[in-house]
Amino acid sequence: MSRSHLPYDSGGMGKHIVILGGGTAGTMTANRLQRTYDERDFRITVVDQDDDHVYQPGLLFVPFGLAQPHHLVRSRPQQLNTAVDYKQTRIERVDLNGRTVYLDGGIRLSYDILVVATGARLLPEETEGLTGPGWGENVFTFYDLPGAVGLRHALERIDGGRVVIDVADLPLKCPVAPLEFAFLADWHFQRRGIRDKVQLTYVTPLDAAFTKPVAAKALGGLLAEKGIELVTEFTLGEVDGPGGRLVSYDEREVPFDLAVVVPLHGGAEYVGRSEGLGDELDFVPVDPRTLQHSGHPEVFAIGDAAGVPASKAGSVAHFEGEVLVHNIGRFLAGQSLDASFDGHANCFVETGFHKALLIDFNYDTEPLPGHFPGPVGLPLLKESHANHLGKLAFEWLYWHSLLPGRELPGIGSAMPEHGKHHAHA
Amino acid sequence: MPTATYGDTAVPVDDEGFFIDPDRWNEPMAEQIAREAGIEALTDRHWTVIRFMRAQYAEKGTGPTVRVLGKTSGVSVKELYQLFPKGPAKTAAKIAGIPKPRGCI
Numbered sequence: 001m002s003r004s005h006l007p008y009d010s011g012g013m014g015k016h017i018v019i020l021g022g023g024t025a026g027t028m029t030a031n032r033l034q035r036t037y038d039e040r041d042f043r044i045t046v047v048d049q050d051d052d053h054v055y056q057p058g059l060l061f062v063p064f065g066l067a068q069p070h071h072l073v074r075s076r077p078q079q080l081n082t083a084v085d086y087k088q089t090r091i092e093r094v095d096l097n098g099r100t101v102y103l104d105g106g107i108r109l110s111y112d113i114l115v116v117a118t119g120a121r122l123l124p125e126e127t128e129g130l131t132g133p134g135w136g137e138n139v140f141t142f143y144d145l146p147g148a149v150g151l152r153h154a155l156e157r158i159d160g161g162r163v164v165i166d167v168a169d170l171p172l173k174c175p176v177a178p179l180e181f182a183f184l185a186d187w188h189f190q191r192r193g194i195r196d197k198v199q200l201t202y203v204t205p206l207d208a209a210f211t212k213p214v215a216a217k218a219l220g221g222l223l224a225e226k227g228i229e230l231v232t233e234f235t236l237g238e239v240d241g242p243g244g245r246l247v248s249y250d251e252r253e254v255p256f257d258l259a260v261v262v263p264l265h266g267g268a269e270y271v272g273r274s275e276g277l278g279d280e281l282d283f284v285p286v287d288p289r290t291l292q293h294s295g296h297p298e299v300f301a302i303g304d305a306a307g308v309p310a311s312k313a314g315s316v317a318h319f320e321g322e323v324l325v326h327n328i329g330r331f332l333a334g335q336s337l338d339a340s341f342d343g344h345a346n347c348f349v350e351t352g353f354h355k356a357l358l359i360d361f362n363y364d365t366e367p368l369p370g371h372f373p374g375p376v377g378l379p380l381l382k383e384s385h386a387n388h389l390g391k392l393a394f395e396w397l398y399w400h401s402l403l404p405g406r407e408l409p410g411i412g413s414a415m416p417e418h419g420k421h422h423a424h425a
Numbered sequence: 426m427p428t429a430t431y432g433d434t435a436v437p438v439d440d441e442g443f444f445i446d447p448d449r450w451n452e453p454m455a456e457q458i459a460r461e462a463g464i465e466a467l468t469d470r471h472w473t474v475i476r477f478m479r480a481q482y483a484e485k486g487t488g489p490t491v492r493v494l495g496k497t498s499g500v501s502v503k504e505l506y507q508l509f510p511k512g513p514a515k516t517a518a519k520i521a522g523i524p525k526p527r528g529c530i
Contacts, residue, residue, distance in 0.1 A: 169490075169491075169492050170490065170492075233512065235491065237502070237503070237506075249491075249502055249503065249505075249506040250506050250510060250511070250512075251506075264492070280489075280493045280496050280497050281492070281493065281496075309527065
C-alpha cells in the first residue's frame with residue numbers, strides 16, 4: 001500500500017493528532033491514518049480509560065449461549081499500529097480554546113487535531129426504577145457484558161411467562177439489535193420446547209417496528225410471523241421490578257416476568273464537562289457530511305459519539321472513517337473538506353434458525369429490497385442462510401481487516417445504488 | 426399540498442397537519458390548534474414549552490425530542506406528558522407551528 005506525504009511542509013515538526021476513545025471508531029481511525037499518510041507528518045495518541053476492547057456485535061449472542069463472553073474482549077492497544085501511542089487513563093475534559101485535553105492525574109495533551117471517538121454510554125439510572133429492585137433479577141440489559149451474562153442465566157432459569165423486550169428511547173446503539181434479540185428469543189424458546197408457555201412482546205417508542213417504512217413493514221411482518229406482540233409509541237417512564245410492570249410516560253403498562261431493557265444512551269461524561277464540545281445528551285454535533293465540529297474546525301467526531309442523524313453502528317463508523325481520514329489530510333494541508341459522507345449504514349439482522357437478513361441505507365435512501373453490493377450479491381431485506389454466514393464471518397473481518405484499517409474489496413464508503421429495488425418503496 | 430385554516434388564514438401543512446413554514450404561525454392560531462389536539466386551554470406552562478420549541482427550531486432547524494425537551498426546557502418529561510398527553514414533542518411542535526421533529530435512528 002502506498003502512503004502519501006501531506007502536501008504541506010510540516011517543518012520537521014509532526015502534528016499531533018489526539019484520538020479520544022480506543023473502540024471501533026477510534027482504533028480504525030488511528031490505524032487508517034497510520035496506513036494512509038507518512039508517519040513523519042504526524043504522531044498519533046489514542047486515549048481510553050480501560051484495556052477492554054469489546055466486540056459489541058457479539059453481546060447479542062451471549063444471553064443465548066451462542067457466544068462466550070471472554071472471546072469477545074481483547075486488549076485495546078494490541079489492536080493499534082505499533083507507531084500509535086496509547087494512554088490508558090480517564091479523560092477529565094477538553095479545553096477547546098486551548099486545544100488541550102486534560103487527563104486524570106494532571107496530565108495534559110495538546111493537539112493539532114482532535115478526534116472524538118468515545119462512543120455512547122448507557123444511562124440506566126436515568127429511568128425511574130430501572131436500576132432499583134429487580135435489576136439483575138428480573139430486569140436486564142444485554143447492551144453490556146455483565147448484563148448479557150446475567151441475562152444468560154435468567155434465560156436458562158425461565159420456564160414460561162411474559163418476556164418483554166423494551167427500547168427506552170432513541171438514540172440507541174445498533175437499532176436492530178433489540179429486534180434481533182426478540183427473534184433469537186423466539187428461536188431459543190422453540191429449541192427448549194417451551195415456546196407455547198412464553199409470551200414474547202416487543203415494546204418500542206417508535207410508531208412501528210423500525211423507523212423507515214419499507215424495513216418497518218418487513219421487520220414488523222417477521223415479528224407477527226413469529227408470534228411476537230408489538231407495542232408501539234411506548235416511551236419508558238418507569239420500571240417496577242417487584243411488580244413486574246413497565247410504565248410509559250403516558251401511563252400505559254406492560255406486564256412482565258422478565259424484562260430486557262435497552263437503557264437510555266448519552267455521550268461520554270467528559271463531553272459534558274468540556275464547554276462547547278457536546279449537545280444536551282453529550283454527543284458531539286458535527287457536520288453530517290464532513291464530520292467536522294462547527295465551532296472548532298480542528299475537532300472531528302466519528303462513530304457513536306458523533307451527533308449526526310445516522311445509525312449508531314460499527315458499519316457507520318467504518319464508512320465515516322474513510323471520509324474522516326481523507327478530510328484530516330485535507331485539513332492539515334489547508335484544503336477544503338470533502339462533504340462526502342452519505343450516512344451509509346449496513347447491518348445484518350439475525351433472525352434465528354441460522355438465518356439473517358441484511359439492510360443497507362443512508363441519510364436519503366431507506367433500507368430497500370434487492371441485492372448488496374450489486375445485483376449479484378447478498379439478498380437485502382430478506383432472510384437467508386448466506387446472510388447468517390455473513391454475520392458470523394464479520395467477527396473475523398472485524399479484528400483482522402476493519403480494525404487494522406484495511407478496506408473491504410468492493411465495499412466503499414458511499415452506499416451502492418445498483419442492485420436496489422426502488423419500485424417497492 | 427394540504428392547507429389548514431386558522432381564523433381566516435389558510436396555511437400550508439404536511440399530511441399530518443404540521444406547519445411547513447413557521448413564519449405563517451401566530452399566537453391566536455396556537456389556541457385553535459391546541460383545541461383540535463384535545464387541549465382545552467393553554468396555560469403558562471404550555472406556553473413555556475411552545476416558545477421553547479420555536480426557539481429551538483429557529484436555532485437548530487428541527488424541534489427537540491421529548492428527552493431533550495425534558496433536559497433543557499425547564500419542564501420535566503413527566504409534566505410534559507401531563508401538558509401534552511398524546512406525545513409532547515409532536516403535539517407541542519404542531520401547536521408551535523413548526524415542522525414535525527426529525528427522530529433519528
